[in-house]
Amino acid sequence: MKELLMTLSRKEKIGQMLQIAPFFFVKDLKVEVAGPVEALNLDEEKIFLAGSVLGIGNPNEMIEVQQKYLEKSRHKIPMLFMADIIHGYKTIFPVPIAMASSFSPKLAQACARVSALEASTSGIHVTFSPMADLSRDPRWGRVVEGFGEDPLLIGDMSAAMVKGYIGEGYDKPGTIASCVKHFAAYGAAEAGRDYNTVDMSRLSLYSTYLPSYLRALEAGARLVMTSFNTVDGVPCTVNPFLLREVLRGRWGSNAVTISDYDSLKQILAHGVAENMKEVAYRGVTGGLDIEMQSAAYANHLETLIEEGRVEEHLLDEAVLRILELKKDLGLFEDPYRGASSELADKIVLSEAHLAASLEVAKESAVLLENDGILPFNKETKIALIGPYATERNIIGPWHWHGCWNCHEHLAEALVDQTIFVKSDPSVESYSHADVQKILAADIVVLALGEKEWESGEAHSKSNPTLSKEQKELFSWIRRIHPKVVTLLFNGRPFILDDIVTSNALLECWFLGSMSSQAIRSILLGETNPSGKLPMSFPRNVGQIPIYYNHLNTGRPYLGEHDHNEYVSKYLDVKNTPQYPFGYGKSYSEFVYENLQVSKKVFSPTDILQVTVDVTNHSDRDGQEIVQLYLYDKVGRISRPVQELKRYTKVWIHGQEKKTIAFQLSEKDFSYVMPDGSTVLDSGEFVLYVGGSSNHTIETTITLKGTRA
Numbered sequence: 260m261k262e263l264l265m266t267l268s269r270k271e272k273i274g275q276m277l278q279i280a281p282f283f284f285v286k287d288l289k290v291e292v293a294g295p296v297e298a299l300n301l302d303e304e305k306i307f308l309a310g311s312v313l314g315i316g317n318p319n320e321m322i323e324v325q326q327k328y329l330e331k332s333r334h335k336i337p338m339l340f341m342a343d344i345i346h347g348y349k350t351i352f353p354v355p356i357a358m359a360s361s362f363s364p365k366l367a368q369a370c371a372r373v374s375a376l377e378a379s380t381s382g383i384h385v386t387f388s389p390m391a392d393l394s395r396d397p398r399w400g401r402v403v404e405g406f407g408e409d410p411l412l413i414g415d416m417s418a419a420m421v422k423g424y425i426g427e428g429y430d431k432p433g434t435i436a437s438c439v440k441h442f443a444a445y446g447a448a449e450a451g452r453d454y455n456t457v458d459m460s461r462l463s464l465y466s467t468y469l470p471s472y473l474r475a476l477e478a479g480a481r482l483v484m485t486s487f488n489t490v491d492g493v494p495c496t497v498n499p500f501l502l503r504e505v506l507r508g509r510w511g512s513n514a515v516t517i518s519d520y521d522s523l524k525q526i527l528a529h530g531v532a533e534n535m536k537e538v539a540y541r542g543v544t545g546g547l548d549i550e551m552q553s554a555a556y557a558n559h560l561e562t563l564i565e566e567g568r569v570e571e572h573l574l575d576e577a578v579l580r581i582l583e584l585k586k587d588l589g590l591f592e593d594p595y596r597g598a599s600s601e602l603a604d605k606i607v608l609s610e611a612h613l614a615a616s617l618e619v620a621k622e623s624a625v626l627l628e629n630d631g632i633l634p635f636n637k638e639t640k641i642a643l644i645g646p647y648a649t650e651r652n653i654i655g656p657w658h659w660h661g662c663w664n665c666h667e668h669l670a671e672a673l674v675d676q677t678i679f680v681k682s683d684p685s686v687e688s689y690s691h692a693d694v695q696k697i698l699a700a701d702i703v704v705l706a707l708g709e710k711e712w713e714s715g716e717a718h719s720k721s722n723p724t725l726s727k728e729q730k731e732l733f734s735w736i737r738r739i740h741p742k743v744v745t746l747l748f749n750g751r752p753f754i755l756d757d758i759v760t761s762n763a764l765l766e767c768w769f770l771g772s773m774s775s776q777a778i779r780s781i782l783l784g785e786t787n788p789s790g791k792l793p794m795s796f797p798r799n800v801g802q803i804p805i806y807y808n809h810l811n812t813g814r815p816y817l818g819e820h821d822h823n824e825y826v827s828k829y830l831d832v833k834n835t836p837q838y839p840f841g842y843g844k845s846y847s848e849f850v851y852e853n854l855q856v857s858k859k860v861f862s863p864t865d866i867l868q869v870t871v872d873v874t875n876h877s878d879r880d881g882q883e884i885v886q887l888y889l890y891d892k893v894g895r896i897s898r899p900v901q902e903l904k905r906y907t908k909v910w911i912h913g914q915e916k917k918t919i920a921f922q923l924s925e926k927d928f929s930y931v932m933p934d935g936s937t938v939l940d941s942g943e944f945v946l947y948v949g950g951s952s953n954h955t956i957e958t959t960i961t962l963k964g965t966r967a
């Protein structure tokens with residue numbers, strides 16, 4: 260590709276660093292160019308030098324755009340077509356926070372595989388997924404697009420999605436490249452308010468917020484999207500610490516860096532550039548390769564080079580990465596790679612793809628409460644009440660081409676059990692006759708939640724909880740009926756208050772195209788729920804941020820029996836979350852016992868074997884997510900009270916006992932220091948194993964003879 264690069268004019272090189280929307284190529288620009296488009300100040304020449312396109316609707320549109328582009332292109336370098344395929348293309352899978360609840364990377368990989376098969380028929384080459392942003396704040400709307408609060412789980416899920424997109428390699432059809440986002444630490448926006456400032460220590464970056472992006476890159480992600488926030492006061496889109504020191508230096512990555520939507524231009528608002536020429540300067544020197552939907556590069560880079568303020572090799576490095584990506588995707592051989600209406604008609608929304616989505620959905624719901632009321636049987640008569648009883652828009656935010664009203668809603672899925680349906684959340688709307696019907700039901704199923712659009716980008720909430728009206732509806736139903744099953748449809752952990760008094764409480768998130776069928780299967784016991792929370796549920800907003808892998812502090816509160824006044828606690832709420840990370844119930848009952856380790860005293864070179872017996876004390880087969888946590892009791896810096904190191908999801912038949920085995924090595928006992936170095940200390944470690952981060956059995960082991 261270096262030879263090709265050398266043939267390009269400076270304008271052509273700069274063109275490769277521009278990404279714009281497809282309509283530029285198919286509309287009459289004299290007519291269309293208005294508003295924000297006009298502000299880009301792109302003439303026809305610059306438009307037809309652009310290197311990539313954001314979003315495309317269908318195979319024919321892609322072919323038309325690529326054809327028109329290549330006809331006018333001197334260099335005949337095909338454009339890259341990129342889009343947001345976040346949890347499915349047209350067959351929509353559960354939102355990422357729900358997929359994370361399955362604790363099953365293979366299910367995330369299955370979602371990505373189907374997404375790539377479907378999206379590639381529209382000629383899409385790159386997806387802006389996975390979102391590897393760790394978050395501990397449910398006020399942040401984009402929690403829905405991520406995998407929660409734990410670095411290991413996020414890393415596993417992100418890597419799995421990348422592998423799913425790549426499939427057997429770019430030389431095979433039905434494969435797309437992955438762009439991991441948003442680099443970096445976007446999920447730590449202060450107060451959970453989207454786009455807000457991120458201010459954190461190097462220790463938090465290196466130990467908690469950065470690892471999952473690296474996992475995605477190690478799995479094969481070819482692009483990195485920069486995030487809207489600042490780190491150290493420097494917008495990530497122009498941040499040399501992140502884009503050069505970490506990405507290129509520490510990680511040795513040659514991934515293409517791409518801005519988020521006009522995030523380069525936004526550095527004007529951040530106040531780190533006074534005009535678009537300085538924006539271009541900060542971008543290219545900061546390490547940004549492609550500018551999405553703003554035109555600082557297109558309009559000013561050439562001048563900066565002519566003035567000697569920017570060295571051309573910075574352009575060459577960026578353009579070479581872009582050309583290499585296009586080559587690896589086979590675009591020079593086939594610029595229309597994969598675009599095919601015939602294939603789309605055959606595979607998009609196929610029965611097999613919908614079945615795959617249903618399987619993921621079944622494992623992505625989390626049973627939070629159940630006094631035995633669930634599962635109910637086919638003869639059970641239910642009153643189905645609340646806004647989600649007949650809501651079809653439950654496939655989740657960022658469903659883009661997904662058809663939200665093409666699939667059954669809950670009332671249709673539960674038609675055989677339902678004797679009364681009412682979606683109106685206002686208590687006043689229920690007549691005496693309604694009440695009689697409700698009382699005649701064996702069970703009331705309340706379908707509550709937030710609107711699908713209330714989570715996602717720019718949709719943060721100062722108080723992530725149900726509306727007042729829905730809470731009143733719950734209280735009223737709770738008063739008049741003894742058996743209440745509550746279903747939650749939400750894109751983030753909710754503060755639940757009295758909702759936790761439901762006889763059963765099922766976190767349904769937004770489960771994609773097959774949501775209703777999956778929920779029905781769980782309610783009727785055809786599926787034994789196995790999901791676990793990838794993110795803590797706070798008791799109130801005051802607890803946020805609340806997360807399981809916290810430090811002990813110098814004055815830890817030891818629980819309700821600790822009457823010491825001067826300890827780290829609140830006067831008005833417990834320290835513990837309403838529901839902790841890793842928590843989720845099953846229709847089975849799993850008991851943990853006999854935790855064994857191959858050595859109680861071990862050395863850094865040992866591979867430790869850890870086994871635990873898990874018995875299913877029920878007659879119902881079920882899956883359990885067995886989790887192993889580690890606590891490094893003494894380190895050079897204070898260490899979290901526990902960190903997830905292993906998990907595995909296993910089927911255990913009714914009354915069966917299974918011995919689960921894990922292996923631990925030196926890497927698992929090591930940790931990152933504020934300077935980014937990795938260290939290992941001798942001393943005691945506590946091993947916890949269980950079905951949640953707060954129900955565990957434990958043993959203590961000792962590491963001797965570390966390489967200090």
Ligand code: GLC
Binds near residue numbers: 343387519520716
């Ligand atoms: C949006 C989002 C990003 C998305 C991009 C392209 O603003 O922040 O996640 O991939 O723009 O649509």
